[in-house]
Amino acid sequence: MADINKIQDALGDIAVGKILYDEPMSRYASLLVGGKADALVFIVNEDQLIQIVRRLKEKKIDFLPVGNMTNIIVRDGGYHGVILLMKGLNGVSYLCTPERQHYISAQAGAALASVLSRALAEELTGMEFCAGIPGSIGGAVRMNAGAYGREIKDVVEIVFLLDVDGKKKALRREEISFSYRKAGLPPEAIILSARFRLEKGQAQQIKKRTSEIIQWRHEKHPLEYPNAGSVFKNIPGQTVGELIEELGMKGVSCGDAQVSLKHANFIVNRGKAKASDVLELIALIQSKAKQEKGVILEPEVVIIGED
Ligand SMILES: Cc1cc2nc3c(=O)[nH]c(=O)nc-3n(C[C@H](O)[C@H](O)[C@H](O)COP(=O)(O)OP(=O)(O)OC[C@H]3O[C@@H](n4cnc5c(N)ncnc54)[C@H](O)[C@@H]3O)c2cc1C
Incomplete structure (x- = not known):
């Protein structure tokens, strides 16, 4: 658990580069959902990264590196710590x-x-x-x-x-x-x-x-809508998309999050979905798959942050 003051104190005297506080992760995630990170640092070189990580460790502040955020959902309560956006390290x-x-x-x-x-x-x-x-x-x-x-x-x-x-x-x-x-x-x-x-x-x-x-x-793939790729990991015997279709869940929505009509192992954001809508849909699919087919579906997407 970190808070903004603690992060500012920790990083105040080192060359951090661009840093945004209380920054919505929905602006960066491909699904366009996600709560705020206490801080988001734009990493542009290895020395900067090493200095920042050393300091965050000393101060026991959580941190997480991310790339293009195409496989990650930050819960709506946000990430309490520092997200290290690695995109600038791109040689x-x-x-x-x-x-x-x-x-x-x-x-x-x-x-x-x-x-x-x-x-x-x-x-x-x-x-x-x-x-x-x-x-x-x-x-x-x-x-x-x-x-x-x-x-x-x-x-x-x-x-x-x-x-x-x-x-x-x-x-x-x-x-x-x-x-x-x-x-x-x-x-x-x-x-x-x-x-x-x-x-x-x-x-x-x-x-x-x-x-x-x-x-x-x-x-x-439903590339016309924001998405995070395949939601669940493969299972033996059939594709997850087929299984979700068999469960009758193609097109099912929670808020603006919808099981894609084009590919049922994708959840798309049809406008103003929140992370909680996506997570509710994930839980619904998991529970139906378990109840009706005895199959445990494991998310492929990485889920972080607080409810
Ligand atoms: C339309 C679409 C199609 C896709 N198709 C595929 C596919 O065919 N196959 C497939 O495997 N995936 C697919 N994906 C998922 C995703 O693109 C991949 O998993 C991709 O490799 C994630 O990269 P990223 O930079 O977006 O990672 P992020 O989403 O930013 O992060 C994913 C995980 O990696 C960690 N991470 C990121 N950078 C670092 C780093 N520098 N050091 C340590 N940890 C790090 C993060 O902490 C997080 O745990 C698809 C996604 C979309 C939206």
Whole structure:
């Protein structure tokens, strides 16, 4: 639990950069819902981040790094602590070793889309499965983002992070136990950057695959409304979307939050939904799935903050 005065005292004498207090997270989250964070800091370089994190730890103030907020819901009561918005840490670079191994390195706040553009510019293949995933590198590594049978763990080589002791550390892929939508990293670790190993390919094929995937997403996903991607994790045997349809919940609403008519594993914001509307809908789906099908649905979206 933190309050604004405590955060101001803690950060007052260091070079914090841009900071907003009592800032609505609905302005940043892709679902356009969410309560206020006590403070939101715009991270633009690693030194600034390290200084801030060190101070917040000393003062026992909670903090959480976020990227594009495409997979996160902040409850309406808000987040009591400091949200570290990593988007400004967005460098992307390319390296080809003398052995002709090809790597793209990207800072945590870089959008997956900009990494894909760079890969295409260098004619590198391997990350096309990420096309259309609107997250950042930090969020994608933390969530082990995936699609079309591939996941971030299949392409990441090294993850650079700020560990719980506030020190920088590099972990090779084999040292991280990745699982479905999860990287086995300490909860407090902050991903600084990651290096991906890709293969030389042909620009035309890379482009073709990428646009096929993006087109498929436009056809299948309700991108015309604010959303946070798939709400629930996959289950064995059938897709969650099919299960929710079978429960008769397609189109069901709580306030302005609605189970998408286009894809039932998406909840969309049809205007003025609150986080509580979305969470009520999630709970309703979970309880019906359990009662009627004996299936436990686990949210894929990360839910934080106070009721
Ligand atoms: C239209 C749409 C389609 C989507 N399709 C897919 C899909 O096909 N596959 C898929 O896997 N996901 C999908 N998603 C979900 C989401 O885009 C991914 O999970 C993405 O990787 C999240 O990145 P982010 O930057 O938005 O993370 P955020 O939502 O900002 O954060 C997600 C989690 O990562 C943590 N985090 C973020 N940055 C860091 C960091 N630097 N260090 C440590 N922790 C960090 C946050 O604390 C939080 O726990 C989709 C979302 C939308 C809206």
